[in-house]
Amino acid sequence: MNNEGNFSMKKAFEADTGRVLNIVINSLYSEKEIFLRELISNSSDALDKRRFLSLTDKNDNVGTDDLKIEIQASKKDSTLIIKDNGVGMSKEELEKSLGTIAKSGTTEFLAELEKNSGKDKKKKDVNLIGQFGVGFYSAFMVADKVEVVSKGVGQTKANKWESDGISGYEISEANKEEVGTEITLHIKKSEKEYLDKERIGFITRKYSDHLMYSVNFIDGKNEPELLNKASAIWTREKKDISAEQYEEFYKQIGAGFNKPLLTLHNKVEGTLSYINLLFIPDSRPFDLFQMDVKSKIKLYSNRVLITDDSESILPRWLRFVKGIVDTSDVDLNVSREMLQHNVTLNKISKALKKRVINELKKMKDKDQEKYSSFWNEFGIVLKEGIYEDFDLKTELLELSKFQSMNGDKLVFLSDYIEKMNTEQKDIYYLAAENKEMAEGSPHLEVFKKKKLDVLFLTDPIDTFWLSMAGEFQDRKFVSITKGDIDLTAFSDDKKEKEKKPPAGMKGLVEKIKEILGENVQDVKVSTKLVDSACCLVAPDTGMDVQMERIMKIQNKDFKGMPRILEINPDHNIIKKLNKIKDTDKDALNDASFLLFDQAKMVEGELPNDIAKFNQRMSKFLGIALS
Numbered sequence: 001m002n003n004e005g006n007f008s009m010k011k012a013f014e015a016d017t018g019r020v021l022n023i024v025i026n027s028l029y030s031e032k033e034i035f036l037r038e039l040i041s042n043s044s045d046a047l048d049k050r051r052f053l054s055l056t057d058k059n060d061n062v063g064t065d066d067l068k069i070e071i072q073a074s075k076k077d078s079t080l081i082i083k084d085n086g087v088g089m090s091k092e093e094l095e096k097s098l099g100t101i102a103k104s105g106t107t108e109f110l111a112e113l114e115k116n117s118g119k120d121k122k123k124k125d126v127n128l129i130g131q132f133g134v135g136f137y138s139a140f141m142v143a144d145k146v147e148v149v150s151k152g153v154g155q156t157k158a159n160k161w162e163s164d165g166i167s168g169y170e171i172s173e174a175n176k177e178e179v180g181t182e183i184t185l186h187i188k189k190s191e192k193e194y195l196d197k198e199r200i201g202f203i204t205r206k207y208s209d210h211l212m213y214s215v216n217f218i219d220g221k222n223e224p225e226l227l228n229k230a231s232a233i234w235t236r237e238k239k240d241i242s243a244e245q246y247e248e249f250y251k252q253i254g255a256g257f258n259k260p261l262l263t264l265h266n267k268v269e270g271t272l273s274y275i276n277l278l279f280i281p282d283s284r285p286f287d288l289f290q291m292d293v294k295s296k297i298k299l300y301s302n303r304v305l306i307t308d309d310s311e312s313i314l315p316r317w318l319r320f321v322k323g324i325v326d327t328s329d330v331d332l333n334v335s336r337e338m339l340q341h342n343v344t345l346n347k348i349s350k351a352l353k354k355r356v357i358n359e360l361k362k363m364k365d366k367d368q369e370k371y372s373s374f375w376n377e378f379g380i381v382l383k384e385g386i387y388e389d390f391d392l393k394t395e396l397l398e399l400s401k402f403q404s405m406n407g408d409k410l411v412f413l414s415d416y417i418e419k420m421n422t423e424q425k426d427i428y429y430l431a432a433e434n435k436e437m438a439e440g441s442p443h444l445e446v447f448k449k450k451k452l453d454v455l456f457l458t459d460p461i462d463t464f465w466l467s468m469a470g471e472f473q474d475r476k477f478v479s480i481t482k483g484d485i486d487l488t489a490f491s492d493d494k495k496e497k498e499k500k501p502p503a504g505m506k507g508l509v510e511k512i513k514e515i516l517g518e519n520v521q522d523v524k525v526s527t528k529l530v531d532s533a534c535c536l537v538a539p540d541t542g543m544d545v546q547m548e549r550i551m552k553i554q555n556k557d558f559k560g561m562p563r564i565l566e567i568n569p570d571h572n573i574i575k576k577l578n579k580i581k582d583t584d585k586d587a588l589n590d591a592s593f594l595l596f597d598q599a600k601m602v603e604g605e606l607p608n609d610i611a612k613f614n615q616r617m618s619k620f621l622g623i624a625l626s
Ligand code: ADP
Pocket: 038, 042, 043, 046, 084, 086, 087, 088, 089, 097, 098, 132, 133, 134, 135, 136, 137, 181
């Protein structure tokens, strides 16, 4: 029971919440002022939600002009109050929203924070706070006690949540007439500057000038004073908005922290009418590769927020794009479930995808350095689109960069094609786990010798789109680890052109095949190997080696198809084996397996039977050293 006689309950923070809180409070002293941005942006979100309700639900009809935020400061009591008449929270919501940081990614957040060190540490920490949506807790940077009194729309009772930010929190019944939320910060002695009207005005303008709602300052003595412009920035003309203003808005909506890499602000009128203000951030958010992360564009209908959780505006492969879309063509009353199937939205979505692609194209042509930095951050996500949005395959392939055998720099497909041998028709690629693995592949030997470049496709997503994309500008993608590739056309050497596989190898090939049995589909004499004794090739009809590996990772039972072992007839080992094939059965047997296991290992796989591999290896070493 608290002293008003109401039922109240005390609860400890969840373990992770406590840890996060501790970090928030103690390691962010360089930019404490952001607490105000976080609280104001929460109020703005709550006002957005109420505005939507009042326009769609007859039970709550608050006028748009009445929706507002107030800040009250009392130096006498050392309190700062942030008050809004947004949707408010019920008791359960208070507990759920403020009692836990029940967000996915909390663990990653902690790991990330603990990892960071050095000069940029603080900056990074502040950036992370916003990313993880622990915004509200930033209040504890400046307050030693926080009280949140809130009343939800349609509720008769209000509740109070209070906490010192250390041990836990307490919820009790409270008195509040109006729907909305009132947050009282008991400002720490050391942080009195945040009771100062000038300071508050400055911070509000800095971060929240373009909020749609007015923020008034009230000190009880003077008239309320409007602190911000209160006009939705996207509705204004481009020419009236400065780079700094875009940047502030970008930060305010949590799109990023430094400067946006690209800002797309367009007003479209005609059969479709909408405004988009989209940003591509300059660096990856922490959760870019989390499975459940979707694109999150805020969708407004005439400045009323409909949803900020819709995949219907941009696809997942553009999830790095942040911002807002405002259209009068979508009815407010459309249910959120139906947004996916909304014809107008689908059209807008299509247009936006094209727009983003076009802007990236422009950047690619105009500013290579900038494009490179974009590609390094988000290229791997953009490539998902080749697979997911097949219509856009060509445009996306044009924007894609790849590693290649002939250099350290990433290349566009157009670069590759431009430098192709005049006789070359196909795009050669090697899919591998990473560049180092690719470089060690025996499959490359003949390409090096013939001076043909090979693309290294090292992202897991590559194997997926490759299985569908097939070609680019009428050039087929050909895996060099698959089937027979005829390279005789590229030889200047007449003798080589006429060279036939040496006849004397037939017996050896057959014997090795018999020894390896079902481990291989076939054994062949290679026309491609130069330095290595052997390699494994996927059959023409089979899966690319790397694709098979990915399948194996995803499905433990996946066996894959046996591959073809190619042997190099010019290699010393093979020549020697050919000599002893009829006289030393044991040696041939062991050597065949050793060669096969070697070929597997160079593809990044383990020998079939590690114990046997070891035995054979020791045996051979013993002989070699004796
Ligand atoms: P985020 O804003 O990223 O969700 P916060 O920590 O800033 O994370 O806020 C947590 C949650 O608390 C919000 O999602 C919202 O549900 C609730 N909340 C915070 N402030 C308010 C407010 N003024 N009015 C209504 N709900 C609020």
